[in-house]
Amino acid sequence: MTRTLYDLAGADPALRFSPFCWRTRLALAHKGLAVETVPWRFEEPLPDGCRTVPVLQDGAQVIGDSWSIACYLEEHYPDRPSLFGGAGGQAHARFINAWTDRVLHPVVARLVALDIHDCLAPQNQAYFRESRERRFGTTLEAFQEGREMALLEARALLAPARAVLERQAWLGGTGPSYADYIVFGAFQWLRCVSRFEPLAADDPVSDWRRRIMELHGGLAGAATRA
Amino acid sequence: MTRTLYDLAGADPALRFSPFCWRTRLALAHKGLAVETVPWRFEEPLPDGCRTVPVLQDGAQVIGDSWSIACYLEEHYPDRPSLFGGAGGQAHARFINAWTDRVLHPVVARLVALDIHDCLAPQNQAYFRESRERRFGTTLEAFQEGREMALLEARALLAPARAVLERQAWLGGTGPSYADYIVFGAFQWLRCVSRFEPLAADDPVSDWRRRIMELHGGLAGAATRA
Numbered sequence A, B: 001m002t003r004t005l006y007d008l009a010g011a012d013p014a015l016r017f018s019p020f021c022w023r024t025r026l027a028l029a030h031k032g033l034a035v036e037t038v039p040w041r042f043e044e045p046l047p048d049g050c051r052t053v054p055v056l057q058d059g060a061q062v063i064g065d066s067w068s069i070a071c072y073l074e075e076h077y078p079d080r081p082s083l084f085g086g087a088g089g090q091a092h093a094r095f096i097n098a099w100t101d102r103v104l105h106p107v108v109a110r111l112v113a114l115d116i117h118d119c120l121a122p123q124n125q126a127y128f129r130e131s132r133e134r135r136f137g138t139t140l141e142a143f144q145e146g147r148e149m150a151l152l153e154a155r156a157l158l159a160p161a162r163a164v165l166e167r168q169a170w171l172g173g174t175g176p177s178y179a180d181y182i183v184f185g186a187f188q189w190l191r192c193v194s195r196f197e198p199l200a201a202d203d204p205v206s207d208w209r210r211r212i213m214e215l216h217g218g219l220a221g222a223a224t225r226a
Helices: A019-030 A066-076 A087-119 A120-135 A140-145 A149-157 A157-163 A178-193 A202-220 B017-032 B066-076 B087-119 B124-135 B138-144 B149-158 B161-163 B178-191 B202-217
Strands: A005-007 A036-040 A055-058 A059-065 B003-008 B036-040 B057-059 B061-064
Touching: A005 A019, A019 A066, A019 A178, A019 A202, A036 B003, A055 A066, A059 A066, A066 A087, A087 A120, A087 A140, A087 A149, A087 A178, A087 B087, A087 B161, A087 B178, A120 A140, A157 B087, A178 A202, A178 B087, B017 B066, B017 B087, B017 B178, B017 B202, B036 B149, B057 B066, B066 B087, B066 B161, B087 B124, B087 B138, B087 B149, B087 B161, B087 B178, B124 B138, B161 B202
Parallel strands: A005 A036, B003 B036
Antiparallel strands: A005 A055, A055 A059, B003 B057, B057 B061
């Protein structure tokens, strides 16, 4: 069976930096499912009228949206390692998903908005700049310029994750779960587009990030960086 | 077997407002376990050298700390309804616990700091005022005076919970879990000490709060208010 993942790419087709697509790539690796990734750029067509990536084509099935894909994989591959550790794990992961989307991502976007722009394919840069500058209410340059202050805010916002990782090795408990991949996606996004280091070396979050980069044959650690 | 919960009380011994104790009371009710609550006030002695409530005495066992109590109940009463919905649910609930303690509680404290003070037993008021004013860096009166602005911040901070509750009835999924009780504890704290309304009527969080108040024979809804 052919399994294909449409994956956001930069000017360099090997540069795959979408935090949502990283959630899915790590979820597929967690399940031990091989996948062929297809570089996709903003505004290109996608199967089944999807508008955003990730989109997973699994045989005849097309699934869009990273959360829906994770639920699909958990349901359709129940004999593979669990992504959620049960129904409660799935329900509670949704909170971590929402926290990452609504709290963590906006701060990461601020840290590396200009770096993201600079690694995009030329035909995407105008769209990205226009849509993000409208959303942020300022230029990408001005937005990223304030990143030393945003960095302190980002580190403070990580307090709940840090508190958990001081007590257990993974957000998933004794082993990584999809919740780890959700939060990690934000760091991988940043790491792929930028050389900016958001974490202090002695932050437990930093150690956890390194351990996720080593999972699944070093999948995330080996990613192409801008 | 005698089961006793040491529960923070106000000047009125029937006024039980600790968010951490409410987590435990709802967890006990969820498990269908009867308990006798004992009113406790700051600085009074507790069993086994515990310094903070809740403390649960379950036969010969003494367990302090709301998270530890929840884990104890889940482990020792496995045939009762699950608090976490599996190992993944327990691991992920820890994130929701940390988020509530570190993000939500400080904002609720700001909304009702003076109201809390005013309902405490006279012998606790000086301690509370002194320790909180040192922590907040201002008087309780000044702190609470800015609460209309803090309210907007509190509502914005609820975005992850709101996003989840727009998609599923409970943080626990199709039924309430300990994660629901963790977050609800913050609202119950506020509701017991104050008449200040933190939520807009059309907020999905408001509807969820009402449904938790109705659970377990209306346990939380029937609580004494200041």
